[in-house]
Amino acid sequence: MTAQYLSFGVLALVTLWSAYKVVTARLITHAALWMALSFTSVSGIFLMLQQEFIAALQVLIYAGAITTMIIFAIMLSSIREIRVEPQQQTFGQRIRASGLLAVVVGLVFAAFMTYVYYVSEIPKEAVPDPGLLTVRQVGATLFTRFTVPFEVASILLLLAMIGAIILTAKETE
Amino acid sequence: MSLADLWAQHWFRAFVTGSLVLVFALGNFYITLWLERKESAWIQNRLGPMRAGPQGLLQVLADLFKLLQKEDIVPRNVDRILFLIAPFVAHIPALLIFLVVPFGPNLVVADYDIGIIMIAAVTSYAVIATFIAGWGSNNKYSLLGAMRGAAQMISYEVTLVMSVIGVAMMAGSLKLSDIVLAQAERGVLGWYLFPQFIGFIVYLIASLAELNRAPFDLMEAESELVAGYHTEYSGFRFAIFLLVEYVHMIAWSAIAATLFLGGWVGPTPADIPVIGPRLFGWMTGPVWDNIWGFCWFLFKTYLLIFIVIWIRWTFPRVRIDQLMDLGWKFLLPVSLFNIFLTGVMKYGWNVLAESGSPLRWLFWLWR
Numbered sequence: 001m002t003a004q005y006l007s008f009g010v011l012a013l014v015t016l017w018s019a020y021k022v023v024t025a026r027l028i029t030h031a032a033l034w035m036a037l038s039f040t041s042v043s044g045i046f047l048m049l050q051q052e053f054i055a056a057l058q059v060l061i062y063a064g065a066i067t068t069m070i071i072f073a074i075m076l077s078s079i080r081e082i083r084v085e086p087q088q089q090t091f092g093q094r095i096r097a098s099g100l101l102a103v104v105v106g107l108v109f110a111a112f113m114t115y116v117y118y119v120s121e122i123p124k125e126a127v128p129d130p131g132l133l134t135v136r137q138v139g140a141t142l143f144t145r146f147t148v149p150f151e152v153a154s155i156l157l158l159l160a161m162i163g164a165i166i167l168t169a170k171e172t173e
Numbered sequence: 174m175s176l177a178d179l180w181a182q183h184w185f186r187a188f189v190t191g192s193l194v195l196v197f198a199l200g201n202f203y204i205t206l207w208l209e210r211k212e213s214a215w216i217q218n219r220l221g222p223m224r225a226g227p228q229g230l231l232q233v234l235a236d237l238f239k240l241l242q243k244e245d246i247v248p249r250n251v252d253r254i255l256f257l258i259a260p261f262v263a264h265i266p267a268l269l270i271f272l273v274v275p276f277g278p279n280l281v282v283a284d285y286d287i288g289i290i291m292i293a294a295v296t297s298y299a300v301i302a303t304f305i306a307g308w309g310s311n312n313k314y315s316l317l318g319a320m321r322g323a324a325q326m327i328s329y330e331v332t333l334v335m336s337v338i339g340v341a342m343m344a345g346s347l348k349l350s351d352i353v354l355a356q357a358e359r360g361v362l363g364w365y366l367f368p369q370f371i372g373f374i375v376y377l378i379a380s381l382a383e384l385n386r387a388p389f390d391l392m393e394a395e396s397e398l399v400a401g402y403h404t405e406y407s408g409f410r411f412a413i414f415l416l417v418e419y420v421h422m423i424a425w426s427a428i429a430a431t432l433f434l435g436g437w438v439g440p441t442p443a444d445i446p447v448i449g450p451r452l453f454g455w456m457t458g459p460v461w462d463n464i465w466g467f468c469w470f471l472f473k474t475y476l477l478i479f480i481v482i483w484i485r486w487t488f489p490r491v492r493i494d495q496l497m498d499l500g501w502k503f504l505l506p507v508s509l510f511n512i513f514l515t516g517v518m519k520y521g522w523n524v525l526a527e528s529g530s531p532l533r534w535l536f537w538l539w540r
Contacts, residue, residue: 027252029308030255033255033301033304033305036301052285052286052287052291053286053287053290056287056290056291056293056294057290057294059294059295059297059298060290060293060294060297063297063298063301064294064296064297064298064300064301064330065297065327067301068297068300068301068304068323068327071304071323072320072323072324075320134286135286135287135290135347
């Protein structure tokens with residue numbers, strides 16, 4: 001049990017720290033790489049929950065595809081480095097300006113999580129089957145219960161793809 | 174605490190099996206590197222390394238020792254941390270693939286239910302590692318090579334997964350040990366090489382591109398990019414990139430042997446018709462099954478490694494636009510067609526299997 005808490009703690013810390021670095025990293029490429037690390041440690045948490053399929057998809061789609069897409073987007077744009085302007089304001093002013101927003105957002109999120117924690121029912125005894133989400137189950141659910149959302153999402157992706165092609169085709173003309 | 178108790182502990186078992194995989198990968202890296210030099214020499218009508226050891230067997234050791242002796246140069250303007258960690262990040266996916274490969278009937282490190290998806294997932298770190306190396310080097314050639322490599326790997330990863338889906342459809346499972354068992358039941362002619370021949374060819378081409386091996390080694394094309402993303406690397410960091418390249422090659426060959434050539438399935442001496450059971454009957458049982466399985470697995474893997482090296486030394490390099498056209502306009506539609514064909518044929522066999530119709534033999538291969 002302690003090993004579980006320990007590994008969860010490490011994974012959570014890595015996730016949070018790398019998420020923080022995504023926002024604060026000066027080089028935009030570093031931000032993309034920190035994001036990959038963050039996604040990877042989230043997939044580790046999925047592995048701890050014995051959801052191998054979700055963990056693999058997390059790595060495949062987020063750490064792999066999304067990060068690479070972002071890297072390509074960075075390479076296509078001209079922004080390389082975020083320059084920090086020398087601050088004219090005092091420390092107190094800065095805290096008030098940026099800190100207030102952070103505190104409000106944080107409080108809202110914390111309230112939401114607490115609400116979810118108290119509202120959701122935690123099973124009293126161990127569930128016989130830990131709800132292992134196999135590929136078969138995911139596929140069956142996608143093609144029965146969630147057919148319409150699945151197809152709508154596909155059309156959305158198709159539209160995005162066509163849009164990207166049109167945008168790049170215009171540039172070459 | 175006895176050894177059996179220790180073996181029951183998860184951490185101990187993970188440590189031992191992980192170390193064995195590492196040793197397997199490194200040992201085969203050595204053999205493959207030697208094989209590449211000898212085979213290229215053979216194709217180019219020369220002898221290759223002959224001086225160090227019999228048939229130049231120690232030449233690889235000498236080369237690696239030379240690389241380790243060299244100064245580990247870190248240029249002044251590189252992105253220091255990224256430059257230093259890149260070879261090690263590149264190391265991760267190459268070794269993780271071996272976790273799901275069944276070396277024998279009971280020789281799997283981690284038999285995940287999602288074997289094939291896991292392989293596809295960990296491969297994505299190879300792209301990130303390439304990018305880290307290219308960006309970290311702070312060199313135009315490195316960055317160009319890395320971006321090319323990233324584009325190439327992403328394009329061919331889609332094709333690779335699509336070509337393997339046919340196998341998963343035939344076996345009804347993504348677990349690699351299940352796929353091997355399904356092939357064992359079908360006999361030699363039932364290896365997925367035959368019903369999935371299109372898939373196998375697509376897999377072979379796509380894995381060459383994924384490995385950045387010639388004729389698709391565009392990210393390190395000497396005539397255009399010096400050495401691509403490892404232009405700035407020297408000494409043991411370069412050696413690690415070399416190691417990764419070959420370990421990756423062995424891993425992809427092992428996967429191909431498992432998916433298409435039946436993995437560890439193969440006849441043993443005890444299967445020889447008349448004299449087999451009498452002479453070699455004692456060579457049966459779980460331990461011997463694993464030994465024979467491992468030998469067959471190695472044989473099939475090296476057969477594929479041989480083909481990959483053969484292709485490298487006989488084909489000229491393609492251009493980047495040809496590469497992209499091949500991937501997106503030819504291989505991807507072909508692999509999609511393969512999925513369609515497999516579905517239709519499997520359905521046809523399911524429908525006609527019970528009937529006496531002679532037409533059913535048309536679908537027999539996809540049973």
